[in-house]
Amino acid sequence: MERQVKYLLPESELPRHWYNVIADLPSPPPPPLHPGTGQPVGPDDLAPLFPAALIAQEVTGERYVAIPEDVLDVYRLWRPTPLFRARRLERDLGTPARIYYKYEGGSPAGSHKPNTAVPQAYYNAAEGAKRLTTETGAGQWGSALAFASALFGLQLEVWMVRASYDQKPYRKLLMETYGATVYPSPSDRTNAGRAVLAEHPESTGSLGIAISEAVEVAAGDPEARYALGSVLNHVLMHQTIIGEEALKQLADAGDTPDVIVGCTGGGSNFGGLVFPFLREKLAGRINPVIRAVEPAACPSFTRSVYAYDFGDTAGMTPLLKMHTLGHEFIPDPIHAGGPRYHGMSPLLSHIYELGLIEAVAKPQSECFAAGLRFARTEGIVPAPEPTHAVAACIEEALRCKETGEEKVILTALCGHGLLDLAAYGDYLSGQLQDLQLSDQAVEEALAGLPAGV
Numbered sequence: 001m002e003r004q005v006k007y008l009l010p011e012s013e014l015p016r017h018w019y020n021v022i023a024d025l026p027s028p029p030p031p032p033l034h035p036g037t038g039q040p041v042g043p044d045d046l047a048p049l050f051p052a053a054l055i056a057q058e059v060t061g062e063r064y065v066a067i068p069e070d071v072l073d074v075y076r077l078w079r080p081t082p083l084f085r086a087r088r089l090e091r092d093l094g095t096p097a098r099i100y101y102k103y104e105g106g107s108p109a110g111s112h113k114p115n116t117a118v119p120q121a122y123y124n125a126a127e128g129a130k131r132l133t134t135e136t137g138a139g140q141w142g143s144a145l146a147f148a149s150a151l152f153g154l155q156l157e158v159w160m161v162r163a164s165y166d167q168k169p170y171r172k173l174l175m176e177t178y179g180a181t182v183y184p185s186p187s188d189r190t191n192a193g194r195a196v197l198a199e200h201p202e203s204t205g206s207l208g209i210a211i212s213e214a215v216e217v218a219a220g221d222p223e224a225r226y227a228l229g230s231v232l233n234h235v236l237m238h239q240t241i242i243g244e245e246a247l248k249q250l251a252d253a254g255d256t257p258d259v260i261v262g263c264t265g266g267g268s269n270f271g272g273l274v275f276p277f278l279r280e281k282l283a284g285r286i287n288p289v290i291r292a293v294e295p296a297a298c299p300s301f302t303r304s305v306y307a308y309d310f311g312d313t314a315g316m317t318p319l320l321k322m323h324t325l326g327h328e329f330i331p332d333p334i335h336a337g338g339p340r341y342h343g344m345s346p347l348l349s350h351i352y353e354l355g356l357i358e359a360v361a362k363p364q365s366e367c368f369a370a371g372l373r374f375a376r377t378e379g380i381v382p383a384p385e386p387t388h389a390v391a392a393c394i395e396e397a398l399r400c401k402e403t404g405e406e407k408v409i410l411t412a413l414c415g416h417g418l419l420d421l422a423a424y425g426d427y428l429s430g431q432l433q434d435l436q437l438s439d440q441a442v443e444e445a446l447a448g449l450p451a452g453v
């Protein structure tokens with residue numbers, strides 16, 4: 001039996017800075033707009049929701065931002081994370097391609113999300129916040145922020161999308177184990193939630209609705225702040241620790257990526273992996289194809305429009321220029337809860353518009369088949385979210401088998417699926433279905449975009 005090939009970095013090489021890709025782009029992304037005035041949002045507009053340090057990171061033009069020592073101290077619990085060469089999967093596919101995956105499932109919460117949850121909790125506690133509110137889809141972000149909040153003495157309330165609340169009880173229990181309070185969304189605890197329930201009593205929820213509820217509660221309490229697990233610039237910047245480590249590890253392996261693949265929901269895992277490589281590409285040192293993979297049931301890249309839209313369903317957030325299906329879009333309750341968001345990160349949307357990345361959509365049956373193949377060769381059960389990237393890696397590797405190309409394929413396995421086994425059970429029993437998103441559903445949601453922006 002061939003030994004697993006793993007590339008490790010010593011703790012001394014843990015990155016000391018996050019990377020801000022905006023500094024190297026040909027043009028900056030369009031600014032968020034105040035929905036009332038139509039003018040760019042300023043720090044005072046964001047102060048009720050975010051600490052000053054995170055607001056500064058959201059708008060900074062600096063290329064690198066130093067990671068506080070207290071954050072590094074927590075990172076050391078699981079970072080640097082390993083880079084694996086997937087030789088068993090390669091052999092099973094019969095491909096000449098070399099497949100590498102950066103494994104983020106070894107964090108305390110089991111995913112990449114603590115990379116931003118820890119600094120967000122740190123900065124909020126440092127500036128005197130007593131509690132945080134947030135939303136979560138599959139529960140990975142809620143679990144990560146619950147873990148981080150416990151370390152920094154913060155109370156946490158989580159609005160969990162109802163579909164995932166029902167599908168993933170152990171995610172809820174993990175959050176509660178760390179000390180968080182979890183509500184199904186839409187809930188009867190907020191005006192936003194009650195409004196949805198009045199019109200749709202059996203609503204399965206969405207991240208947009210859950211964001212509305214969490215923002216409403218934070219905005220009404222001077223001791224509370226809101227934390228977001230994806231989409232915003234500072235969140236994606238915190239995640240670049242993934243790509244910075246992977247750059248060094250792939251160099252140690254003696255390889256350069258030809259194709260980089262990542263799953264996308266709001267964009268944090270994808271941006272965290274690819275931004276440091278995009279820096280190298282823009283500098284002319286490498287030239288990989290960079291491919292985002294999203295669920296066909298919530299195709300916020302491939303069937304969206306690029307427009308200003310609200311980040312939440314109730315229209316409480318600033319207007320963000322992003323690829324969107326419309327803030328009123330309610331996705332079907334697929335098992336990959338993280339990517340069930342109507343919009344894409346404004347920063348990634350801008351990069352997509354610049355032609356620097358490409359995007360494809362995958363049905364969930366293909367993704368779970370890929371997840372099983374990965375588990376049965378590499379031994380790690382992927383969370384439903386990264387199975388999208390695994391499916392695209394397998395597709396690319398099989399193309400290499402046909403053409404004989406020895407491409408180097410890199411992806412991030414952003415979390416394990418040990419708390420998602422019910423989803424695999426549905427697939428194995430034949431109960432999991434591919435949900436077809438109709439053109440009419442997209443058109444109806446897009447009809448609700450803000451006018452005149």
